Amino acid sequence: MNELRRHLLRGGASAGLLLPLLASGLLAPGRVFAADAWKREAFAARSSADALKHLNIAGSTETRDIVISAPEIAENGAKVEVDILSNLANTRSLLLLADKNPMPLCAEISFSGNALPYARIQLKLAETTRVRAIARGADGRTHVAFREIKVTLGGCGG
Known part of the structure; x- marks a missing residue:
């Protein structure tokens, strides 16, 4: 009692x-509750094209001003560290997609003010895949960079 x-x-x-x-x-x-701001459809999309459609990203210009640092060969797909840095002026958000993952949109990070548009993200990769980083500017334009990561041991169900 x-x-x-x-x-x-x-x-x-x-x-x-x-x-x-x-x-x-x-x-x-x-x-x-962040339910209104959370992009459920984009994160649940089963293809990169669908995720980009839900995020209203139609076409991105390829650039070398986005730097993706990741291992060329990942021994274990369950934990792959990826660094993204945007050298583009007025970058407001960075997105990371792994094309062959069951749900390709891995992260969206927003920045404000004079914050350095940099992120270190640990990914779980299903298989060898192309990773793309997309930077959105304050003007609404998007830029993209690609990096191929070879996975020797699968990480997410495959």
Whole structure:
């Protein structure tokens, strides 16, 4: 009985502390959910073309200003580190796609202000594949760079 009493008192005290914040509007639980901003269709797409379509990316200009650093041969596809750096001015987001993965869109990272458009991402690759990094500029234009990664041991189901 003492455990139940302690549990109820602890929960009641927590609720009592949060109640004024909820009433004043400073804590709005609906705002914390990222469901509207999350691009579910793009991340669930089964092909790179579908993922790009859901992200409204029609055509990208190939460039050498996006640097993809990744191993040429990955001994284990379960953990492949990929570094992406954009040297393009006003880069606002970086996207990473692995063309032959079951769900190719691996990441989308947004940047604001003068942030350095750089990311290190650990991928799980199903097989030897072409990885593409796409940089979106503040002007809405997109640029792309490609890198082939050979996988000797499969990582995600294949």
